[in-house]
Amino acid sequence: MNIRNATEEDYASVISVIDDWWGGRHMADMLPKLFFQHFQETSLVVTENDQIVAFLVGLVSQTHQEQAYIHFVGVHPDYRKRALGQELYERFFETVHERGCTEVHAVTSPVNKGSIAFHTRMGFEIEPGDGEVDGVPVKTDYDGRGQSRVRFVRKLGPTSLDPE
Numbered sequence: 001m002n003i004r005n006a007t008e009e010d011y012a013s014v015i016s017v018i019d020d021w022w023g024g025r026h027m028a029d030m031l032p033k034l035f036f037q038h039f040q041e042t043s044l045v046v047t048e049n050d051q052i053v054a055f056l057v058g059l060v061s062q063t064h065q066e067q068a069y070i071h072f073v074g075v076h077p078d079y080r081k082r083a084l085g086q087e088l089y090e091r092f093f094e095t096v097h098e099r100g101c102t103e104v105h106a107v108t109s110p111v112n113k114g115s116i117a118f119h120t121r122m123g124f125e126i127e128p129g130d131g132e133v134d135g136v137p138v139k140t141d142y143d144g145r146g147q148s149r150v151r152f153v154r155k156l157g158p159t160s161l162d163p164e
Contacts, residue, residue, distance in 0.1 A: 001084075003091065006043035006055065011036040013052045014045075014074070021074050031057065031072050042068070042095055044088050046079075053079045056088040060099055068096035070106040089122050097156045104156060107149040110138050116150055124152035 011033045018027050035043060039059045046054035054075040061067040070092060075084050093104060106124065108115040110133035120126070129137035131148060142149035 001046055001048045001053070003044055003046050003087065005040050006036055006045050006057070007040060008033070008036050010045050010052060010055070014055055017052075017076070018074060021076060035059075035071060042092065044091060046084055046088065048079075052076075054084040054088060056085075056092055058092050058096070058104075060096055060101060066100065066102045068092070068099075068101040068104045070104060085118060086122065093154075093156060102156050104154045106152045107142065108152070110134065110136055110148055110150050119152045122154065124154040127151040127153055 014036075015028055015031065015033075018031060019025065035057045039057065042059050043057045044055065045052050055073070056070060057072040058068060058070045061069060070089070073085060073088060096104065104124075106119060108119065110116075116126075116136060126137055127139075129139045129148075129151065131138045131140040133148060133150075136150055138148040139151055140148045142151070
């Protein structure tokens with residue numbers, strides 16, 4: 001397998017499978033092409049036999065330059081449980097840390113228990129919210145009316161990237 005930076009040309013491959021990788025949930029609208037055009041240096045794809053089997057789309061905030069944000073991550077269902085997500089996150093952490101970022105943010109839907117568990121295993125803390133879903137703090141209406149989200153933050157201190 002090969003991990004490399006995303007390119008604009010990768011968009012067609014990713015968008016053609018994204019809904020399938022999410023079990024038929026309509027997710028394509030959450031990942032416009034602009035991410036593959038403007039955030040290539042902080043977005044990654046994993047390929048095997050010239051096929052994308054995983055990807056991470058992330059960015060460094062222009063408003064808060066010490067912060068990075070992971071917008072979207074996907075792993076082909078046949079490639080899950082192989083630590084590809086972890087590898088993508090660790091590479092992203094290294095990339096943005098080198099650019100001066102001291103923290104990484106991410107959000108997920110409160111119904112996505114797998115994502116919540118993954119983020120906490122990766123060292124993210126759940127940020128306080130103004131509501132709660134199934135015992136998990138959420139920011140209500142974060143992505144619009146009825147679209148509450150779990151918000152995460154992970155600090156990138158001088159030793160946070162060292163193996164434990």
